[in-house]
Amino acid sequence: MNIYLRLLKYLAPSKSRIVIVFFVSILTSLFSVISIYSVLPLLNAVFSGSQPQQTSTNAPGVRLPDVPKLQSAKTTAMPVNTEVVFPDNLTDTKALKTWATAKFQQLFEAGSREETLLRICLFLIAAFFLKNLFSYLNGQLIFRIQTRTAKNLRDDVFGSIVEMQIDYFNQNRVGTLMNYVHNEVSSVNAMISSTFVNLLQNPFSMLVYVVVLLVLSWKLTLFAIVTSLLIFGIMRAIGIRIKSMARRLRDVMGNMNSVLQEKFSGIKVIKSSAFEDVELSRFKQFTRDYRKLDIRINRLKNIIGPLNETLLIAAVAMVLWYGGLQVFAGKMTSTELLLFAFTLYSIMGPFKTFSSMSTQIHIGMASAEKLFELLDTRPDIINGTRNIDGFSHSIRFEEVSFRYRKEPEAPFVLDKVSFEIRKGEMVALVGQSGSGKSTAVDLLLRFYDVESGRITIDGIDIREYDYKQLRQIIGVVSQEVILFNDSIEQNIAYGIRNGIDHERIERAARLANAHNFIMDKPEGYKTQVGDRGIQLSGGQRQRLAIARAMVRNPELLIFDEATSALDNESEKVVQDAINHAMENRTALVVAHRLSTVRNADRIIVMERGRVIESGSHKELLEMNGTYKHLFDIQFSDKTNENPTS
Numbered sequence: 001m002n003i004y005l006r007l008l009k010y011l012a013p014s015k016s017r018i019v020i021v022f023f024v025s026i027l028t029s030l031f032s033v034i035s036i037y038s039v040l041p042l043l044n045a046v047f048s049g050s051q052p053q054q055t056s057t058n059a060p061g062v063r064l065p066d067v068p069k070l071q072s073a074k075t076t077a078m079p080v081n082t083e084v085v086f087p088d089n090l091t092d093t094k095a096l097k098t099w100a101t102a103k104f105q106q107l108f109e110a111g112s113r114e115e116t117l118l119r120i121c122l123f124l125i126a127a128f129f130l131k132n133l134f135s136y137l138n139g140q141l142i143f144r145i146q147t148r149t150a151k152n153l154r155d156d157v158f159g160s161i162v163e164m165q166i167d168y169f170n171q172n173r174v175g176t177l178m179n180y181v182h183n184e185v186s187s188v189n190a191m192i193s194s195t196f197v198n199l200l201q202n203p204f205s206m207l208v209y210v211v212v213l214l215v216l217s218w219k220l221t222l223f224a225i226v227t228s229l230l231i232f233g234i235m236r237a238i239g240i241r242i243k244s245m246a247r248r249l250r251d252v253m254g255n256m257n258s259v260l261q262e263k264f265s266g267i268k269v270i271k272s273s274a275f276e277d278v279e280l281s282r283f284k285q286f287t288r289d290y291r292k293l294d295i296r297i298n299r300l301k302n303i304i305g306p307l308n309e310t311l312l313i314a315a316v317a318m319v320l321w322y323g324g325l326q327v328f329a330g331k332m333t334s335t336e337l338l339l340f341a342f343t344l345y346s347i348m349g350p351f352k353t354f355s356s357m358s359t360q361i362h363i364g365m366a367s368a369e370k371l372f373e374l375l376d377t378r379p380d381i382i383n384g385t386r387n388i389d390g391f392s393h394s395i396r397f398e399e400v401s402f403r404y405r406k407e408p409e410a411p412f413v414l415d416k417v418s419f420e421i422r423k424g425e426m427v428a429l430v431g432q433s434g435s436g437k438s439t440a441v442d443l444l445l446r447f448y449d450v451e452s453g454r455i456t457i458d459g460i461d462i463r464e465y466d467y468k469q470l471r472q473i474i475g476v477v478s479q480e481v482i483l484f485n486d487s488i489e490q491n492i493a494y495g496i497r498n499g500i501d502h503e504r505i506e507r508a509a510r511l512a513n514a515h516n517f518i519m520d521k522p523e524g525y526k527t528q529v530g531d532r533g534i535q536l537s538g539g540q541r542q543r544l545a546i547a548r549a550m551v552r553n554p555e556l557l558i559f560d561e562a563t564s565a566l567d568n569e570s571e572k573v574v575q576d577a578i579n580h581a582m583e584n585r586t587a588l589v590v591a592h593r594l595s596t597v598r599n600a601d602r603i604i605v606m607e608r609g610r611v612i613e614s615g616s617h618k619e620l621l622e623m624n625g626t627y628k629h630l631f632d633i634q635f636s637d638k639t640n641e642n643p644t645s
């Protein structure tokens with residue numbers, strides 16, 4: 001769909017406000033035109049009252065305004081009203097003009113010059129007050145429309161990103177994604193407000209101004225229009241250049257966000273390598289490049305204002321020159337010329353924002369294009385329609401092959417892997433680092449789809465199930481624990497939709513051997529864990545992760561290297577928690593340390609993406625193959641270990 005139409009869709013909820021803005025805009029324009037246009041001839045009429053119609057004191061050929069006098073200068077009393085008749089011929093613009101000005105003047109006629117002047121000044125105040133009141137109202141209304149649009153767009157963008165498959169997050173940096181939600185939406189937002197002001201508020205004033213200009217002198221108007229178009233063209237060319245630079249700047253900014261995020265979360269690594277200075281110099285290089293680009297954009301942006309004004313003032317000056325000659329020639333009155341110049345100057349404001357609109361629109365459209373492209377991207381993982389709330393028999397990997405990179409020459413990360421997890425069983429996946437164990441878990445969770453073969457639950461391909469329901473019946477505890485900056489209670493409850501039931505949370509915490517340490521905290525379950533759970537120890541964080549997995553009472557528990565990041569002591573506590581949690585439950589355990597899986601009903605040994613052995617601990621030792629070899633390496637220095645126990 002056309003980008004403009006799609007943006008209109010976002011404006012649709014504000015349609016009644018837009019209608020109000022339209023009318024308020026007309027009122028604002030009306031009062032701004034009245035306030036400027038009406039007062040000058042009125043004042044002129046008051047002050048020139050003493051002058052005769054054609055006077056020799058004027059420069060040769062200059063005529064005074066062709067309007068009826070409000071009064072004679074010799075007396076402060078008002079003259080008898082001049083009778084103004086509506087012209088018979090409506091094409092006679094001169095007669096119309098005289099009639100309209102005279103009628104307007106009559107509105108202010110008072111008994112004396114002084115009083116007329118006072119009335120005019122009061123009218124001036126009222127007109128400006130009303131103009132500014134409506135302008136304020138309009139600003140408020142436009143801001144509300146704009147923020148609502150931005151909110152809805154931002155919600156949709158976040159909703160779209162959060163629904164993407166895991167691979168999308170592997171390929172896009174966090175900073176880039178943050179940029180979408182923040183900066184790109186903001187520039188669409190700026191475009192919308194600029195368009196509103198320029199398409200609703202300004203056109204009416206501009207139209208009235210142009211009519212005034214045309215009535216005063218079509219030749220001068222033509223001259224002014226040609227100059228304006230020239231300026232518009234120049235501004236547009238600069239706008240296009242700024243657009244492409246702004247896009248580059250935003251990309252660079254997105255990179256900076258990613259870099260900062262990465263550096264601050266990896267601060268321990270930086271500090272332990274004493275690499276602060278290296279990071280600082282890298283950052284300095286980055287900010288240097290950023291600054292250069294920013295200066296180039298700013299140079300262009302700053303040129304626009306002065307250039308615009310110089311060109312417009314040049315146009316006004318040319319008009320004054322040409323108009324002055326007309327006045328000398330008696331083809332135009334001096335008031336008309338003054339009015340023309342004044343109106344031309346007044347149109348500058350709306351015209352200036354109008355020409356800057358093109359830059360705003362260019363930047364905004366580039367962002368809108370990016371955002372709509374994102375909104376149109378559908379997750380690669382296509383959801384199934386079958387419901388699932390548990391399983392009765394087994395989960396099977398049947399000849400599953402998979403690779404992350406799709407190029408033909410890319411190696412398979414899983415190559416025809418087959419194994420089974422029966423209900424109630426504990427199955428372990430072991431093997432060297434990089435053999436594909438975690439990948440198998442990710443495939444079961446449908447973070448990725450298999451390339452060939454299939455994974456079934458009770459005989460049905462998992463691609464047929466609704467993957468959100470599928471993930472709900474699986475509890476995962478992985479090596480990397482992700483806690484949110486919230487209370488312990490909220491962290492455990494993460495993933496429960498229908499409210500927090502404290503009893504349920506406590507039960508899960510007890511199962512995970514976490515209850516006691518939680519109660520030792522000053523605020524118990526309400527204790528805040530800090531950013532990424534920084535206020536807890538590794539073992540405590542891991543036990544909260546187990547509690548979080550348990551709270552949903554999952555059908556299948558997966559432990560992916562859940563203890564590998566812990567020291568021996570914490571490992572023991574966490575391992576106890578795992579054993580406790582696994583009682584009477586189906587579990588898949590991925591482990592390096594073979595001591596943790598020896599009680600498994602079945603151990604699957606993997607090597608370079610293939611299953612090379614499988615059986616119980618005892619059977620595998622008797623096989624005297626890879627498992628036995630791995631076991632011997634791990635326990636060679638533990639003389640008290642009995643391999644067959």
Ligand SMILES: Nc1ncnc2c1ncn2[C@@H]1O[C@H](COP(=O)(O)OP(=O)(O)OP(=O)(O)O)[C@@H](O)[C@H]1O
Binds near residue numbers: 436437
């Ligand atoms: N997102 C990814 N994109 C590309 N390749 C990946 C990705 N994740 C893992 N790999 C590669 O896939 C292979 C299997 O990785 P996987 O994490 O499944 O192994 P693992 O057996 O769980 O290893 P470990 O025991 O060290 O966690 C490795 O060669 C790894 O480099």
